[in-house]
Amino acid sequence: MRSSKAVVAEEDDLNRAVVAPHQQPGGRRKATGNMRAWLVVSDSGRSYLEEAGKHSIMRRTGLPARDLRVLDPQLSYPSTILGRERAIVINLEHIKAVITATEVLVPNSRDPLVAPFVQDLQARVSSGSYGAPHHVVTESDEGDADGTSKAVLTSQTQSGSPGLALDAYSNGSTKVLPFEFRALEACLESACRLLESETLTLEQEAYPALDELTSKISTLNLERVRQIKSRLVAISGRVQKVRDELEHLLDDDMDMAEMYLTEKLAHQRAGETSSRADIGNVELEMDDDGDEDAKTETESTSGGLGGFKLNIEELEMLLEAYFVQIDGTLNKLSALREYVDDTEDYINIMLDEKQNQLLQMGVMLSTATLVITAGVVVVGIFGMNITIELFNVPTFHQFWEATGGTVGGCLILYILAICWGKKSGLLQ
Template identity: 40%
Template sequence: MVVNLEFIRAIITAEEVLLLDPLRQEVLPFVEQLRQLLLHKSSSNHGSNQLIAQDHGMQSPTAGKWLPVPDAADGLQAELPFEFQVLEIALEVVCTYLDSSVAELERDAYPVLDELARNVSTKNLERVRSLKSNLTRLLAQVQRVRDEIEHLLDDDEDMAQLYLTRKWIQNQQSEALMGAMASNGIVPTAPHLRRLSSARSGSLVSNYLNDNDVEDLEMLLEAYFMQLDGTRNKILSVREYIDDTEDYVNIQLDNQRNELIQLQLTLTIASFAIAVETMMAGWFGMNIPCSLYNIHGIFELTVGIMTAVCVSLFVLVLGYARWKKLLGS
């Protein structure tokens, strides 16, 4: 069995585990739990001495004698065989790592997004950009592991192929059965399974060696599939909050742009009114003889009239712009 779960890359057999890069920081929890599992398995093997009997319907020189069961058959007494115990540890470590990463992402995301909503600045935008990069990376990791588990759950044949201990026991039993029959000159008509010394153990072996029985692995994968699905929902919730914050910021920026446009339009109207007054002042500033120049106090009156006309023009154009809803009320 080849396991490639993010940072955990290993080859698992019915008896051993080959781990790539075991000194990596993220892999150390997996190594520690795996060491505890192997120590527990070693102590269990040392303290137990399981025996197996030959089939009653088969006569051989060893009939009636007790034979030791191979070490790999110890998985019969455990809830899961060795390879699934290792797989469970790997899934647990990966899911724990992803959960902690998502929790850290949530802890950092909400304050950053709230700060961006209050103050749109280059620094806050850069922090949100980094946050979105981490979110995309985490979502891809969770989705990748989740898809692999879902693919296994959809195919019972693939799950059956992962029962390495069951295959190993079946091969050992087939070899022992063929060897015993060959020594007695018996041609087997159908394969038989050896029974354990007790009826209860024999029932366990029959159920365990059923090629179509993948319930244990299915329950294991479904549990971690649900956990990964919950982690994925947390990430999607954070991404939705980011999208809502970005929409809010865009609305704020649009509102500010509208205010700037309105200010620019107001200044343009004022510039137009002042330009009209400047034009009239230029007319009267020409060096052309005029009888109005001889009237006492005509300067103040002319300036007042020109200013009043320009102010009236400004108010008139501004009112027209408001009537056309070019300016806010």
């Protein structure tokens, strides 16, 4: 028999080998590419940094590698909300997190945009549901010896024990919003707030620029509107993706049921406890001929656990609230897009009007050129080196008569041409 001290020493060595396999005996860490700093926010509101590898997170959360790939900062993935058996994967804009029944893992905690989200998450977790104190007051169903009911105060300790959280969630008549839903709400609110802020900033820049473009068409104003339209398309795509993801969740009851992590964990523990109690009672009472009956009873117990149904109304209301908010943001962007399209149509109309004016001016100049050419023909005829009877006239007044007749004839022809153009609709 080995002594208890030797057994304890071997267990400590094994724990150190499992927890910190990347550490050398000298206390220095090896440079490993798979290690990443994760910010862990527990269900008590306590947060701390922890270095963990991908395989460690997979064992901790029960997620496959393809789900953790969504959180890789080097890869570009659209907005995604994945509900799994033991965790929820969040990838919404700048928010990347893994939510379990007892903690939230944030991989990009050093991002300046994530700091307000972490503060909001800690405040929501610490204050319970919607600002209520982080405890649940419940009345037990059974009275005491005097026949009066007892008030049992259940609160979560700062150590973040999941057992106390599950008891407070499942045993009370006043239901606390589950931890995973408070964390999910913080993620949704942070993402919606960011998109709403970018939309408001874009509106404040877009409307004055569009109004200035309508009053003065210039290269600088056109370039500003082009950049605004590019930003509008990018933001609209991001908002549309978040809206589609929320709509997909609202349309799929199974995906929403997968997100009830605390309730599933509480039901699973209750089922395991009842199964162990039933199996113990059966082993004490059954004889050699009752093996098949005990097996049938155990299978029926596990079958009842598998048929566990969840009421998803609570999560559905939460998702609908943020769906309405993100849909309002999308409507603002749609209104801005319509304003941009209307401005473009107005600019095109103005440009067409300018083009029509230039065409009319061209027609008038062409008509004037034609009339002047007719006068030049007359002058050319008189300038020929031929002898005509007019040259032999001794008086000089006939020269002015010929010149005046030529110019007057050209003016009459020009006026007749312009009148004909306006009458036919070619000129305004």
